[in-house]
Amino acid sequence: MKFTHLQTLGLTSALFLTTIGGVVITPQVKASSFRESTQLVAAKTTSANSFVSVGGHKTTGGVKIVTENGQRYLEFDRSFATDNGPALKVVLHRNSSVGASLRARDYVTLAPLSSFNGTQRYLIPNSLDLSEYASVAIWCQQFNVTFGYAELPDTANVVASGNFVTVEQDHPTEGKATIIEENGRKYL
Numbered sequence: 100m101k102f103t104h105l106q107t108l109g110l111t112s113a114l115f116l117t118t119i120g121g122v123v124i125t126p127q128v129k130a131s132s133f134r135e136s137t138q139l140v141a142a143k144t145t146s147a148n149s150f151v152s153v154g155g156h157k158t159t160g161g162v163k164i165v166t167e168n169g170q171r172y173l174e175f176d177r178s179f180a181t182d183n184g185p186a187l188k189v190v191l192h193r194n195s196s197v198g199a200s201l202r203a204r205d206y207v208t209l210a211p212l213s214s215f216n217g218t219q220r221y222l223i224p225n226s227l228d229l230s231e232y233a234s235v236a237i238w239c240q241q242f243n244v245t246f247g248y249a250e251l252p253d254t255a256n257v258v259a260s261g262n263f264v265t266v267e268q269d270h271p272t273e274g275k276a277t278i279i280e281e282n283g284r285k286y287l
Contacts (some may be wrong), residue, residue: 124193129243150237150249154199155193157184158247171223173209173235180216186241187212189221197248201238212237 150158160179164234165172173189181187190206209221223229229251236248 129250140282148249148252150179150181150247151196152247153197153245155244156184156244157280158182158237162249163252164229165220169225171225171229173221173223175217175219177218179219181212181237182245183215184239184242184244184246187215187246188238188240190236190238191223191227191251192236192248193232195233195250197234197236197245199245200243201236201245206236206238207232208240263282 113215148163149161151159158181161176162179163174163176165174173191189209190201191209192201194205207221207227209223213219215223218247234248234250237246238244239246263274265271265273
């Protein structure tokens with residue numbers, strides 16, 4: 100959806116939304132000025148949950164679920180780090196805490212771990228019912244060893260959310276906002 104002449108609305112919204120915490124609607128700027136058209140893209144994001152180490156394998160960082168353009172992603176934040184290991188996988192587990200080893204009926208594999216640290220994102224297939232899973236784990240398939248896990252964030256009330264981006268370098272904009280729905284009403 101495209102909007103024109105968003106200078107007043109955009110500036111007011113940016114000032115308002117940067118004063119609240121949480122997650123928000125992200126303006127993706129296609130123009131170099133407020134006077135030109137701007138496209139808004141809604142992205143649903145939940146709050147981040149933190150990894151817990153299992154055994155002697157240190158795993159840290161946060162995880163959240165992001166929805167963009169109808170696709171869900173599991174996203175690790177930039178503070179994510181885990182020990183090196185062979186054949187590490189990102190798995191969704193049915194329980195909120197994960198033991199040192201896994202049983203086949205308790206998890207589903209999302210993908211091989213792409214990096215031992217830093218921000219990364221994994222597609223959650225639309226056919227996968229997230230309500231059946233309570234946590235994400237980093238798991239070594241070769242030796243059936245869990246390196247760490249984090250509870251999956253609750254996504255029930257989040258309607259849309261995202262981050263602000265700077266349109267003009269002279270006016271840096273940062274922040275997040277979230278739209279949630281409770282009792283049939285939507286709140287920013």
